[in-house]
Amino acid sequence: MPAIGEIVRRTPTAEVLSRAQARAALVPDCLVEARRLANTVIAGWHGRRKRGIGENFWQFRPYVTGESLARIDWRRSARDDHTYVRDREWEAAHTIWLWADLSPSMMYKSSLGAVSKESRALVVLLALAEILARSGERIGCPGIMEPIAARNAAERLATALAHSTLADGLPSTEMIRGSSDIVLIGDFLDPPDAVMERLGPVAKRGLRGHVIEIADPAEELFPYAGRTEFTDPESGEKLTAGRAETLKDDYARAYQARRTTLADNLRHLGWSFVVHRTDHLASEAIVAAHMYLSGLPDMRAAGAHR
Template sequence: MAPVGQITQPTARLDALARARQRAALLPDCLAEARRVANTVIAGWHGRRKRGIGETFWQFRPYVEGESLSRIDWRRSARDDSLYVRDREWEAAHTIWLWADRSPSMLYKSDAALVGKESRALVIMLALAEILSRSGERIGCPGIMEPVASRNAAERLALALAHEPGKTGMPDLGRIGRMSDVVLISDFLDEAEAIETVIGPAARRGIRGHVIEVSDPAEESFPFAGRTEFRDPETGRKLVAGRAETIASDYRRAWLARREALSQSVRRLGWSFLSHSTDRLASEALAAAHGRLSGIPAASRAGSA
């Protein structure tokens, strides 16, 4: 038996194989859910027209909390009880690179969550691919799928993921060109400095980026009490707390400080940041992410209201 904190090489290979099989089985359901969520989000938006110069008005859409009040069209909003903003065409043709973390930590799911973190990340990624591909955008996934301009890009991406053994860690952004957007979806439990090392060079090359932090509600609220054993899914290390409730306050402060450090690091590079909890609807994160890709400001926490 391997000591605590170590995993033998055969065991690691078996764990990786099991995770790959689990993910392959999960993807068809994620794709179906992604299409449902995408249809829900765009139902009231009338889709998005082809790319233009970014100044031409083409539709009204519901106001999202956190956007600038100057974007609200008060005359249109006066017609009913809802607030509306004037939406514009996207500025130019981009390649959109989508990436969802599939590290072991993403498998975590507490009783308070609707789904696991990996499942939610995949749904958001595939739903974005569905919406963007309908508008003629080129969709790629770093290290998994080269960009394609196809209306079935979400299905092709799901198929590519199902046949990929599963890589851990942040993706390689070195081959991504300037006229691109990158969407990274993860729990981002690494140190902010390590994450900045990956996205910093891309940001300095002029690549626009969007970071979506996916978390489980238990990771933030720390609802544990009594004797509790915690295990790091990445390393296997264990920590036993005799009375878990005594460390709850310190844990919550550390958790929020980690998120704030990540948020500041990302924004300092000119990228956008939003946080999404798996006890919220996937459509909330999708709408916020779509707004960021459209250049529309949004609340930093998707569905926090």
């Protein structure tokens, strides 16, 4: 690491290459952790169950006037005074796009965080890919991998990520056609208006979105005091505070206002929003995202925040 005060100059190309190399070294361990979490989380689950036209039985429910009489289960209905139909599970593969922000701000890790935001985002991304691929879904990553329906989708996505030089910011979605889901994972520290300017048109095209904000605990708690130098990871600009503790209240108000505004705007689009801190278990974010993808917004994982 450079000594204090040392100026390190890198060309944009060298910076991108350095970050890509660091990510390539990080991805294999993230894939191993993602598979471990997927095995833990998926235990007892039976995929993203959804009523549809498949052949597998899902549940009984009361008959609704106007439905086909052929759907009535007369044997079950004979047990009491109600008429029941058999719901069957949807079997058509659904396309789900997964994306993680891997810009410089995601590399941050304080002494309070278990891992960097980038590492946690990759683990959540790959674990979701593993779980959804096992459920028979088609998995894609905007600008990185076209949707595929394969049991090894998580491994193929990890390989694609390790060899990519992702652009900073939100992904391009022009290649996404038709109704599908998109899961966006990042710190979303840009102004909410800038974020919504990108996401609003995406929602109007029929995509159902799920946003997971990854936060380091220090970003929420602001545990700084005394003379402290802050560096913007994106621009390199520095701010030196003589007494950092005097900034805490104003910082907390601005930080929470950004999050609240973003969450409200996303809900107006009909999108879900979850906050996940890197000092919490990664499984919390994975379970919360899976519940939303399954169409169960009221079933939140313990420890997940909205």
